[in-house]
Amino acid sequence: MTPDELSRALSAALHTAVDDGTLALPADAVPASVHVERPRQREHGDWATNVALQLAKRAGTTPRALAEDLAARLVATPGVRSVDVAGPGFLNITLDAAAAGEVARTVLTAGPAYGRGGSEAGKKINLEFVSANPTGPIHIGGVRWAAVGDSLARVLEASGAQVTREYYFNDHGAQIDRFARSLLARAKGEPAPEDGYGGEYVSEIADAVIAEAVAAGEPDPRTLPDADAQEVFRARGVDRMFDEIKASLHDFGVDFDVYFHEDDLHASGAVERAIDRLRTAGHIFEADGATWLRTTDFGDDKDRVIIKSDGEAAYISGDIAYYLDKRERGADDVIIMLGADHHGYVGRMMAVCAAFGDEPGTNLQILIGQMVNLVKDGVPVRMSKRAGTVVTLEDLVDAVGVDAARYSLARSSVDSSIDLDLDLLSRATNENPVFYVQYAHARTVNVARNAADHGVSRTREDGTDAFEPALLEHPTETALVGRLTELPRIVAQAAELREPHRVARYLEALAGDYHKWYGECRVTPFGDEEVSDVHRTRLWLNDATRQVVANGLGLLGVGAPERM
Structure with a gap:
């Protein structure tokens, strides 16, 4: 007997009690399924339920009296060996060996489908995770999201949801310009800009960009004026870095259905369309030469500038357009996985969700993940030989392998920091x-x-x-x-x-x-x-x-x- 079968048996017993007048409840008040769980102490039986405590008050009886009536009915169910009433009205249920053991047949009959269900059936879920900027290898925080995000997608799909795995390619920010300047500086043998990127990978990418340009019959970008050279390094360097990121993720067992470019939001007019929709809904106002979204109406701590006084779009404008774009592409639920440094992002985006008439926490869900610390020989691992300042996906996989890396990162709740002992994860x-x-x-x-x-x-x-x-x-x-x-x-x-x-x-x-x-x-x-x-x-x-x-x-x- 499976938990679902026992749950249905309990529901049937409740309906019988209603039908014969023992239980003074309307039929629609009886749950279609009754929650059962494993008792913490094995001697208390195979399964337990507190359904009598949940329904007794509405039925005008005591939990214990209802539990005793249910126990007498349930014990007659084939496969149930005994039912005991504990405390104020808990039911502890013991199955006979034959009924309990049938799960082995159930498992082998279902095969790979065992464990799958329909609790999320009919939902279209857009799951965005990792989304590391293409300015360097994926660091350990992004690796955690790769393991957790892909596992969550698999779990959701196993529960009947249609999941779109999405990677947000941030190619519309100042960090891309800093990356291009860093590549150019390294190619010319100059120190990295003060706000630039370091690590051996910058040299590797810069050398590859030069080789690709020359192989394509183009001038060596180092011979071009700085502005033109920077654009070459920007175009070729970002593409090569992102190719590396995708290859690393693929080797880690993580692939995406959609790679969405931030630049497309601005080039396609999606930002303007999203703002127009909010303006039509009455949530936009003008002040101090800027355009604002009145997010305080939806629980945010302050209103947000979406078009700055110089006419440039504020960063949040892209986020607004991106959320709307996902919903317009058919997502019922939008799930975004972010690092701990994005905690302040939650309130404003939930306000955006509400401003579009959606339900925060349902149509938009934001998961915040905490830090990952690596330890080897009892000492924290601080940096990568290749990346220079961070520990990367490749560093972790080189140390313990893909399986150990994925499992160890996915086995802890994301809202807690974790320490990964590389020595332990390498031991059999x-x-x-x-x-x-x-x-x-x-x-x-x-x-x-x-x-x-x-x-x-x-x-x-x-x-x-x-x-x-x-x-x-x-x-x-x-x-x-x-x-x-x-x-x-x-x-x-x-x-x-x-x-x-x-x-x-x-x-x-x-x-x-x-x-x-x-x-x-x-x-x-x-x-x-x-x-x-x-x-x-x-x-x-x-x-x-x-x-x-x-x-x-x-x-x-x-x-x-x-x-x-």
Whole structure:
């Protein structure tokens, strides 16, 4: 019995109580599904619910009385072994082994689809993440967003959403001019401008720009007047840097559906159209020679200049147009992932969302991520050999590999800072969380391989199904079975809360349950013992665990190795 099936059974019991007059509730007040969760203490049963506490007051009864009535009805449900009422009205539900163990069949029947659901079905979600300026390699903060953003996209898609992964290419700012000046200075053998960019990569890009120009039959840009040379370095240098960024992300397992150029907002007239729409809605005013958006009407701490007194568009004008553009392209929800230094951006953009008549927190969602610190040999890692001032995606991957990097960055809530111990992530020990989970998968494959060598399969000699879930009675088996049932709920919750780290933490708990089971229960016969349905059924459980671990790792963009 899955949590969904138990939830529906509880709902049916409530409807029966309404129909026979025991429960004084209108039928539409009975939830279509009842929330159930795993008790913190295993001895309290397989599942628990507080539905009696939620409905009792409206029904004119006490939570305990309602719980006792539900317990008497639910215990008659096939697959339910016992129902206990605890405290003021909690229900603790224990399933019989056969009903609980059926999850192994459910998992293997569903295969890669197990864990997927429809909680986000029908939604079109635009997810913008990374969006690093093309003025240097992706630093460690951007790498965190690459891992978390891609994992979130996978989780949302697994929950039924249509997700557009989008990268905002910031090519309309002063930082691009500084980058071009830095390339030109390095090409001419001069020090970088005071506000420019350093690091070996600047020399690499500058040399490549010169080589490309000459190969194309153009003059060496160093021979041109500075203004013309800077434009060459701007055009070719930014393109080459962005190509490097895209290649690095691709190697990290992250690709985007849309690469949106900020310059297009200004060149296409999107900024003017967005401002006109806000003006028509009555949210624009003129003061001190500038054009303002009255964001204080929507909770912002001050109104915002969108066209400066010199006629130039303020930075926020591009953000306004970009949000509207995403919505006009069909996005129901716009999710933007930003670093901790953008916290002040949230209030003004939520006000913009409201000014367009949308719902802040729904149509626009902004996730703020905290810092990542790298530690090696107990000492903070401060800078990259190539980038000079920051640690880059390539530095992290070179140190620990793609899987360890992605997993370690995605396993923590983004609103907390994290310290990544490079030594720990390089070790093949249980203290390394990605190794611990991946080793569980490799172990399931090895168990299946050994089972085949010993003549153990999921069917009997006559070809009949050998799955007898009632035989899964060992405490480690019931714990493992219970954990397998949770993946669909975890995925739905991770999608709803925009928290893919919940999948990683679930996998670590599942790996722990599996390793304990492996130490207590044999899939292959021992000594002269003959192959029995116990062994065959345990193979079902082993293979179901392999599928769930692989599915979960896939949601994080992490490999499921068969040997380690």
